[in-house]
Amino acid sequence: MAARTGAVVILVVAMVLFKGAASASQARADGPPTPEEYAAHVGGDAAIVPSGQLKIDNYKMQCGHRPTVLDNQLDDYGAAYPGFLILNPKLMSRISTPVKLWIFAHECGHQFRGPDEETADCFAVQRGRRQGWLTPDGLEEVCKFISPAKGDSMHVSGSHRCEYMRKCYEDPGIR
Secondary structure, three states: OOOOOOOOOOOHHHHHHHHHHOOOOOOOOOOOOOHHHHHHHHOOOOEEEOOOOEEEOOEEEOOOOOOEEEOOOOOOOEEEEOOEEEEOHHHHOOOOHHHHHHHHHHHHHHHHHOOOHHHHHHHHHHHHHHHOOOOHHHHHHHHHHHOOOOOOOOOOOHHHHHHHHHHHHHOOOOO
């Protein structure tokens, strides 16, 4: 899959592909990979950052007790497997702080709310507002980042996502 500007991909259902590409010793037969199995599978310089130890532009990031795998080979900015997040530091270095933090929070949203993209978007903007790192200007940076994205099988168009995120930002009751 080619990298898509402005799209954040969840890999929850990609386990089948992972198992197909990995040897029996690398993938567990009973479910998704562990962070260690994922890092071993992708190789290279993949690194596991324990929960609570990840910093993005001096912001301490946490998603419950879930670690984050840093994978420069990931074909998108971020992704999620059940139990851990994945970020591509090389791509993340090219974007603004509010967008980086939103991507992390979006992937964390998948951990707590499931695979629905709009729900993860809403989780991210509400978390950002509560924690103080997402301002109205920051939300506009996120929208500028994802607005060019066309819809696909997992995402509605970026402009539609922005419309919904603005509503979520204003109304904490929306889930």
